[in-house]
Amino acid sequence: MKAPSFAYAKPRTLAEAFELIERPGAKILAGGQSLIPTLNMRLSAPELLVDITGLAGLSNIEAKNGAVRIGALCTHAMVERSPEVREHLPLLAEAMPHIAHPAIRNRGTLGGSLALADPAAELPACAVALDAVLIIASRKGERRVRAVEFFKGLFETDLKQGEILVGAEFPKAEKSAFVELTRRHGDYAIVGLAAVTKQRERRISLFGFADRPVLIRPGSLEEAKGSLPKPAADLYHSSATKLHLAKVLLERAWNRL
Amino acid sequence: MGKAELPLHAPGTQVDKGYIGESTPRPNAQRLLQGRGAFTDDLRFPRLAHVAFFRSPYAHARIRKLSLEKARAQPGVVGVFDGRAVAEYCKPWVAVLAHLKGIKSPAQHAIAIERACWQGEACAAVVAESRTQAEDAVQHIEAEWEELPVVVDMEESLSGKRVIHPDLGDNICFKREHDTGGVEEIFAKADVVVEDTFHFGRHTGVCVEGRAILADYNAAEHSLTVYHATQAPHMMQDIFSRHLNIPEGNVRVIAKDVGGSFGIKVHVYADEMATAALSIMLRRPVKFVADRLESFLSDIHAREHRARVRLACTKAGEILAFDLDDLTAIGPYSVYPRTSGIEGNQVVNLTGGPYKHQKYRARMHVVFTNKNVTCQYRAVGHPIAVALTEGIVDLAAQKIGIDPADFRRKNLISDDAYPYTFPSGIKFEKLSHHKALDLLLRITNYAGLRAEQSRLRQQKIYRGIGLAAMIEVTNPSPAFYGVGGARISAQDGATLRLEPTGMVTVMCSVTEQGQGTEGIFAQIAASAVGVSIDKVRVITGDTGVTPYGGGTWASRGAGIGGEAVLLAGRALRANMLDVAAKMLSLDKAELDVRDNHVINRLTGEAKLPLAELGRVAYFRPDTLPIDFQSELTVTRHYTPRQYGFTFTNGIQASLVEVDPDTGFVKLLKHWCVEDSGTVINPMLVDEQIRGGVVQGIGAALYEECLYGPDGQLLNGNMADYLVPMAGEMPDIVCAHIETPTLQSQLGAKGVGEAGTAGAPAAVMNAINDALAPLGARVTRMPFTPERILQALKKV
Structure with missing residues (x-):
């Protein structure tokens, strides 16, 4: 389990980073909690790793204008401990302890998790439920994409060549619920849901369910249960089991919304 | 952690008590915690070369052609070798033992020649100046394969439609039948007969330290020094000597710190033998350390049994007979030198072990499949035998309507019945089943637990209490291996x-x-x-x-x-x-x-x-x-001589809560009462038991090596193969009875496997106890949420 050889660069400015990530075979490295294992297992072999953890200004958490902006390089641990997040985004605060284990949360980043777009991960689902806006930078400037449009498929996002996810704005939400089922704490969920109520509308985002977070906006619990698509099976759970478990989670979360 | 409360020594034994019975901290703990351990991978040698293996991507395939030239040209490569080249230096082996009558297995080479029989079998070796360079070069080996039919299911293997090793005639490695006589008659006229089929998932022992070997051949002396993460240095000295053709006196095996073994590191592994042979071929030190992915593909697996068991008893609850039919699959080779027939053999020896019945019949088949090999892993056969016994005993108690603890009390062998010969032929020196049961009921507050259980049921909270009485083989005499011809010291x-x-x-x-x-x-x-x-x-x-x-x-x-x-x-x-x-x-x-x-x-x-x-x-x-x-x-x-094995006994209890909506099992508490004779260090004994219980819980709830129909291991990594983690583990309460063996002055019996032996059964019985009011029952380990939901007919 030794990674194939690769070049490594650690830019100090975004401008340097943009130049580097356009090189052939370049890949962005942030906390490395997903990328490094895939290298060691030789599942990917990038020629150049562009370590963006030296970039300034991407590790802030700031509440303003009814939203909390979180820099892409904030570690899960920083988000978990943030008073702003606890006050304005109880959904995120509730979700953070479910992300893997403390050692991983100390290094893994918010931007890394969103950009990887693992369909079983907590943060993409939270972003979709909260209707977060993802902030993407490139040489051409910044663009903003709603979470629901950012996640395109299995490990697939709206990020294009030459772009870096620099942060996300999460609109405040007071009523929320986060539940997931894992056989061991810290594992990827068999199925989970992140849900908020905004202007009396329930936004429920299911994860571990399809190739990306599944957003439903049901009027009733029965409608919610009836509107679920057929989930993908995993190693241990059939589609029918996951659908059943998703319905159980809907029942458990419903009255908190 | 207090000292044992009970008398330390039986009358007649003479021990200067001293530190015996004290929880003295072990001296090496501090060294290890300060990072001063010397594990095989820590050792640094001049001219050390590293080996990486080209492993079969197929479960069963003929190697039509191996092209090694490109790999040889890679930077840092010292040599690239196929099976034939290594076989010049390393004799193949056949893992059979004379006392397992009829056991058969094909010859196995250090590196596969002509044919790979499981996904992950080493088919070529690359030696390079660094492990990274060796891994890089492995990717340049080109192979032409001819895929062969794959046998993954053990029932299919037994049917013999496709034979993995045509020279052997069929897929049966070993079979054993045992019959006291009179079993059929008893079942025909018994008041009560219960029957069930239990399935045990294939799992493996996950050591913190992977398998590791550093072989250093010295041509000047024709000597071989092997630094090896092994449990049995002298056994390996003999094996290296005989298979690599070096006089025994010229082979030295050194096992410095070893990071857990659980039986994983007591076997002969083809890739380790190849590493030693490569050191001789290259006349320089060569190291192999299995990485985690290789560990899942090549460390021995264990269990994988399907067993049907029947029990006959009277209306009053007296057990009359057991009837067993066990089938187990071991991969394509019996593992050298202990063989892969032992686990099934143990199941036959031990099933029904704590009880007084006199009639017993068993039939057992060990079959080949195209999966990784299986062999002895912590508690060999015991978790199967104890779960079969205790699962069917609970079913009988339920059918008659007797509390499981009362049913056991009626049937456990009396504490004054020893020495005792069990119907399978094994002999017990002195056990203490009734004392252990009494102590367990006291420390669990069993009556209180039952009262709480029925109170909570009214609130639709489903708790279960599971008991598992057990016997355990310890301190083996030469009866285990030596009498069968294995050069393994007893x-x-x-x-x-x-x-x-x-x-x-x-x-x-x-x-x-x-x-x-x-x-x-x-x-x-x-x-x-x-x-x-x-x-x-x-x-x-x-x-x-x-x-x-x-x-x-x-x-x-x-x-x-x-x-x-x-x-x-x-x-x-x-x-x-x-x-x-x-x-x-x-x-x-x-x-x-x-x-x-x-x-x-x-x-x-x-x-x-x-x-x-x-x-x-x-x-x-x-x-x-x-x-x-x-x-x-x-x-x-x-050497113990009077008894073939110094049996111990114990009993475990598990308290669980099952969520009938999700099928999730929450472990609330676990207890183990064990009689391992003289307790030398209560702290270490308790931690042995706790660690063992956790591995048993792994078998019951989490661990299974999943294979696809093509023989591909589907979950060979730490994300998908679920080892039990501290967060989900319950408090584990240990208590002891001390009945020293009178065969020795010390009076100590073994304790390392007791936890693993009984925990799966206790957890299974607790789950089934919780599910009983819902009319559901599970018998297929591990008990995943899906399997429990299926039993509840929710999915």
């Missing part, structure tokens, strides 16, 4: 040397795997010699240094190695007193050794510090009588 030895300063050096053939063996040997040695424990140093794991012995397996370290240390310690004390008697011109009978001094036996008065005794014996023997020679190095050996 005896162990200890050498004790008094140093001039009054220190005592202990060299013992039992090895340290992280379980604390060296700590208990220090306790025994200090107690037997009469020195304080800080004066004792223990050396294990080096065939060039220690006496000859078996090593660590089958819960034998304390009972066999510990006894050798005790005997040597007693003898050394006597020899020390000979010196003291001369120095003091006193009668030896008046003297003894205590607290690093020779004392007057009656008054306790200190007569002579041991440092002074050492000084005179080593540096001024001229002051001793001319006809006297001191002997301050003593070696003693021990």
